[in-house]
Amino acid sequence: MNYKNFPMVPRVVFGRGSFNQLSEIISPKRLNTKAPFIYLIDDVFKNDAWLTSRVALSYDDRIIFVSSEEEPKTTQVDDLVEDIILSFKERPSGIIGIGGGTILDLAKAVSLMLTNEGGAKDYQGWDLIKNPGIYHVGIPTISGTGAEVSRTTVLTGPTRKLGINSDFTPFDQVILDSELIKDVPTDQWFYTGMDCYIHCVESLTGTYLNTFSQTYGNMALELCKEVFLEHNLTEVESQEKLMMASWHGGMSIAYSQVGVAHAMSYGLAYLLGIKHGIGNCIVFDHLEEFYPEGVKLFKKMKKIHNITLPKGICADLSDKDLDIMINTAMGLEPLWENAIGKNWKKTITKEKLKSLYQKM
Ligand code: NAD
Ligand code: ZN
Structure with missing residues (x-):
């Protein structure tokens, strides 16, 4: 080792x-x-x-x-x-x-x-x-x-x-x-905050998880829940907790990896220029089969904060464009290995990613 x-x-x-x-x-x-x-x-x-x-x-x-x-x-x-x-x-x-x-x-x-x-x-x-x-x-x-x-x-x-x-x-x-x-607009606050939440979910459910990552990830996840689910925080508390969630979430992935949402969001960013926070949200919304609990909670937070995500962004893409996104996503091997395991290539095929992208 x-x-x-x-x-x-x-x-x-x-x-x-x-x-x-x-x-x-x-x-x-x-x-x-x-x-x-x-x-x-x-x-x-x-x-x-x-x-x-x-x-x-x-x-x-x-x-x-x-x-x-x-x-x-x-x-x-x-x-x-x-x-x-x-x-x-x-x-x-x-x-x-x-x-x-x-x-x-x-x-x-x-x-x-x-x-x-x-x-x-x-x-x-x-x-x-x-x-x-x-x-x-x-x-x-x-x-x-x-x-x-x-x-x-x-x-x-x-x-x-x-x-x-x-x-x-x-x-x-x-x-x-x-x-x-303090002055970040609500939509952007949500998208970038969800980047942290998704870091936690992807790290905590990944095959690379270890106690170092898990402890930071759990802390960050709890903070995200307080910030995005509870309403009894003062503004200052909420801002301070989100700032520390971001820190701990980052520490959690330092010693593990992110997963499916990040891999696929990199594809959206590379081809369509969709930014990281919103891109992660667009992808994560469709990942129930990989992260059932995480996506359920995400949908709840989305509802609480009245967030509407863009739809149909991949609807008119050519096969060539879809291929570019799929190749970008599949090229991020450690992310898939963390999310699915060493044998990820058995289930994560081009067809599989195409069908997921087409839902977005
Ligand atoms: P961002 O930096 O792109 O900012 C998003 C928007 O918020 C911008 O319009 C910005 O002007 C605005 N904004 C920022 N601070 C504001 C404030 N105080 N008041 C009002 N508006 C404000 O968004 P982000 O989500 O923080 O960063 C996304 C980038 O981070 C991507 O490029 C992504 O690749 C990168 N990223 C890096 C890491 C890493 O570990 N290095 C991890 C995740 C993401
Ligand atoms: Zn991220």
Whole structure:
């Protein structure tokens, strides 16, 4: 047996208003006055002085507002890296990502690609990164993906959607300030929150499960139930609990794997550009045969929060398009092995996936 030796986020601050400590936390990491801190911030905050006025810029520090309308791409990472290299005389002192999974993943990828040669697409896979990245800080403004704790940054490349998984990927510092998630619109709150719930279900029912994953997964699942099923939480409690659910859900899959919903949702993302949270929900809604209890509860939560998912998104797809999605999904072998077992290829056929996609 050879057990994996995983890195974890070495430093984390938790607390309402802790975002105010950002400057104090990162100042000692400034290499010199020519090595700036680069802030990648979701452009939803562009005109939001409540947040941006608390980002203290000194010397050559810069804010780059980034749209999260589309999921991060390898080319987008390469462009950002080139822009940073051309704009400054020295490598940055740090990259600070402020946003959801999209921006957090971009911050991780930019940090890694500033110190590793070539393009981001060359590093999609497992343990291909050779050099530690630039000091990088993650500050989530929406909760559920677990990108704040994970060892991956998920990117869409020329041939596939796949993470850069490496020991250098996790953030050096995370700031969990639940106040930052207070204005997330309800639909998005639900989709991204369900990403966490689905991480728990897929991890807890998977064949890769072990006590490390199970304990984190159970904690996250209980928190999700409190947030999405009970109505007696205050807003602050609900925000804090969801933030910790996301963290524990991410920790749970670190030492196991996700499953069917994620594999199939990657197919939807790759071909149709459907984003991770909503894509997972669209798929999970049809997965009773794999996750009977989990899907039942999901439907209940959907009803409580009046969520209507899009229908018929695969109705008009050609066989060629369906094949692209099926191949993307089936290529994620560890996810299927975790969900079904070593003999997954006996039951998960192209026809099977086609019939599932056609229901969506
Ligand atoms: P997101 O980052 O794409 O954001 C979703 C929407 O919410 C955007 O429109 C954004 O502008 C908005 N938003 C964010 N914070 C807000 C706030 N405080 N107030 C108002 N609006 C706000 O969504 P996400 O679900 O967090 O992330 C999805 C991405 O995460 C995908 O690219 C997926 O691949 C990735 N992901 C990564 C990991 C990982 O471990 N690295 C795990 C799961 C998902
Ligand atoms: Zn996910």
